[in-house]
Amino acid sequence: MNESVLTAEQILDAAEQVLRRYGPAKTTVVDVARALDVSHGSIYRHFPSKAALRDAVAARWLHRVSKPLRAIVEEDGPAPERLRRWFDALLAIKRAKILDDPELFATYHGMIMDARSAVEAHVEELVGQITEIIDDGAKRGEFAAADPRRTAEALFQATVRFHNPMHAPEWRDPNIDRDFDALWALVTAGLGATGKTKARPHQ
């Protein structure tokens, strides 16, 4: 397939492909090497261990979640609306992934459970984005948040049921949107926002 030198990128692509086919339990370094038509020793030139390779795949996957959200952070307009839109987008991305291919979602979820540091970085990125929106809202006088960072953390934790894959089975509940609206009303009031932001139906 490839004739130039083997790159980490290529390995990650192959690993993802193999993972899709075999699932996280059955995927071996030898399988990934075979997909690239190289010896498995070559993989260890780019990743010190199977765990490191797994973490890199997880990080890439998580980045695909957080990247489109950044656009919302950088939009203009009222922070309260942006904040709601940001959460709606986060929830839509997560749910799209699970609806699109539940098995692949389970694959990544299972894998990510063991990739602590990748998840920590991901959460840090997301909370950072929320902080930016709240911070901006505070500057505009739209939020009464004394400590944007702590408020962002609280907001992220309060909504954990709606975005943490651990809770994914609950997302099938037909009342999930209702539930989120009720929760949002509660925390929005706590932000000193007007709370008049309308719900945005996902899909």
Added chain:
Amino acid sequence: MNESVLTAEQILDAAEQVLRRYGPAKTTVVDVARALDVSHGSIYRHFPSKAALRDAVAARWLHRVSKPLRAIVEEDGPAPERLRRWFDALLAIKRAKILDDPELFATYHGMIMDARSAVEAHVEELVGQITEIIDDGAKRGEFAAADPRRTAEALFQATVRFHNPMHAPEWRDPNIDRDFDALWALVTAGLGATGKTKARPHQ
């Protein structure tokens, strides 16, 4: 040990005992029967399946969590304070269980994962208790909750990280109390309560 006829209570006691000793994976119906010095067939006279026995043990365990909380629901005094006390008690009970005997906690958690209906009843009981407090607070003019039931659900879901055993590993985080305080400040504002919980003179 016993000479009268075998009761479901006795079986549950024995099952709990055996579970403590062997863990959920290794516990068999034969083990439970042996602890009672009866044949395992006798157990099937009281419980239609091993799953039913497991559910009954889970329900009993969950009841031990919700029962002491009821006292707080029925106390006098300002609802905002009672509400905070109720959550503090819930969190304390959960954390005491995990600190006291992490292995036993894991045992019950693992078991409860498969006892969906028992968990649903438990959640219903807890949300019901929260609803009562909020309802009472609304009547006293301490809360501005339009729909106490939905508010209770939102509150329960917003705090899921702090009481759902799925999140138990996070409870080791030294900032967990800080986190809960920040979250509480957010949702308390949404309830229309003053975070200061100054008692409104009632009656």
Added chain:
DNA sequence: TAAATGACAGATATTGATTTTTGTTATTCA
């Protein structure tokens, strides 16, 4: 001479033969 290989040891996973467990039922017991 940097990249890739292939052979290797120890750790881990698979497999299939064997045992244990679950759940049923005909029989015994008190």
Added chain:
DNA sequence: TGAATAACAAAAATCAATATCTGTCATTTA
């Protein structure tokens, strides 16, 4: 006669022999 049992089939768990996988490294390749 209702409660308990013991014997049983089917399903699930165990175990040990066998195979595969991970990670290393001396050698080969381009």
